Amino acid sequence: MPEPVLEVRDLTVHFYTYAGIVKAIEGVSFDVYRGETFALVGETGCGKSVTSRALTQLIESPGRIVRGKVIYHREDGSTVDLLKLSEEEIREIRGKEIAYIFQDPHASLDPLYTVGYQIAEAMVVHRTVKDWKEGFRRAVDILRRVLIPDPENRVKNYPHELSGGMKQRVVIGIGVSNDPKILIADEPTTALDVTVQAQILDLMNKLKKEYNTTVILITHNMGVVAEMADRVAVMYAGKIVEIGSVDQIFKNPLHPYTKGLLRAVPNPLAKIERLEAIPGTVPNLITPPKGCRFHPRCPYATEICRKEVPKLKEIEPGHFVACHLY
Numbered sequence: 537m538p539e540p541v542l543e544v545r546d547l548t549v550h551f552y553t554y555a556g557i558v559k560a561i562e563g564v565s566f567d568v569y570r571g572e573t574f575a576l577v578g579e580t581g582c583g584k585s586v587t588s589r590a591l592t593q594l595i596e597s598p599g600r601i602v603r604g605k606v607i608y609h610r611e612d613g614s615t616v617d618l619l620k621l622s623e624e625e626i627r628e629i630r631g632k633e634i635a636y637i638f639q640d641p642h643a644s645l646d647p648l649y650t651v652g653y654q655i656a657e658a659m660v661v662h663r664t665v666k667d668w669k670e671g672f673r674r675a676v677d678i679l680r681r682v683l684i685p686d687p688e689n690r691v692k693n694y695p696h697e698l699s700g701g702m703k704q705r706v707v708i709g710i711g712v713s714n715d716p717k718i719l720i721a722d723e724p725t726t727a728l729d730v731t732v733q734a735q736i737l738d739l740m741n742k743l744k745k746e747y748n749t750t751v752i753l754i755t756h757n758m759g760v761v762a763e764m765a766d767r768v769a770v771m772y773a774g775k776i777v778e779i780g781s782v783d784q785i786f787k788n789p790l791h792p793y794t795k796g797l798l799r800a801v802p803n804p805l806a807k808i809e810r811l812e813a814i815p816g817t818v819p820n821l822i823t824p825p826k827g828c829r830f831h832p833r834c835p836y837a838t839e840i841c842r843k844e845v846p847k848l849k850e851i852e853p854g855h856f857v858a859c860h861l862y
């Protein structure tokens with residue numbers, strides 16, 4: 537049996553806006569196993585980033601975690617519900633045991649400080665180095681590990697002196713600086729051009745093996761999923777609609793939404809190809825559709841789909857789907 541490092545149960549986050557309550561994620565449950573790359577995929581606004589941020593209580597007002605549990609299994613066998621921790625306690629874990637890499641490296645780095653300072657700071661704050669001197673020494677080593685040439689000099693650079701790809705390498709360096717057990721990468725390559733994207737994905741795969749880290753990858757890009765993930769959870773309108781291994785999802789997708797997502801991905805091996813868009817738009821989450829939230833866009837919708845919320849069911853070992861067709 538694979539060993540879980542995170543068990544997420546019934547996670548629900550609402551945003552209290554003037555227009556109404558946005559039910560951004562509703563009853564989300566999944567396990568992440570130690571050492572795997574687990575991808576959360578779906579269209580923009582499906583709730584994947586909110587889910588990843590909620591894991592360590594990174595939800596800001598007007599958002600609120602309404603209910604749920606996030607059980608974190610430490611290597612020594614102890615467990616803790618991350619949602620029950622105080623701000624001070626969760627800050628000890630966030631950035632150290634569970635680290636984030638965000639989408640936009642320009643926004644993640646402070647223009648006023650050198651990259652060496654920012655890497656060293658991440659270690660000084662979590663006391664994984666004894667002083668700043670050791671922090672700067674380790675920063676050079678980390679720049680080398682994220683394959684930045686001439687790290688002894690680059691460590692003194694300010695972010696504006698680096699290219700977009702190099703900045704993202706620095707952000708990844710900050711992410712892995714404290715040797716985290718879980719690395720949450722939220723669209724880590726979206727802001728980069730295609731060649732740099734491939735280099736960053738290679739780098740993340742290399743670091744994952746080197747540090748033996750569990751990776752939670754947030755992306756809308758099925759190509760990135762195919763390249764990186766071991767298992768995949770597909771999200772639609774704040775709910776998980778399908779979970780399976782990367783093979784199960786790509787070779788035998790079950791949910792009509794997953795099938796639609798895959799039909800919208802270009803296949804370089806197909807000679808003539810027409811990509812299909814999923815008709816309709818993502819629903820308003822202040823008044824989400826009753827029953828299955830996908831029913832207004834689903835070609836197979838029947839009466840029951842408009843009334844009853846489908847539950848996530850295991851159809852074959854490790855392959856779950858929430859759809860009344862199964």
Ligand code: SF4
Nearest residue numbers: 828831834841859860
């Ligand atoms: Fe389509 Fe019904 Fe399945 Fe929803 S439950 S995906 S509407 S068939």
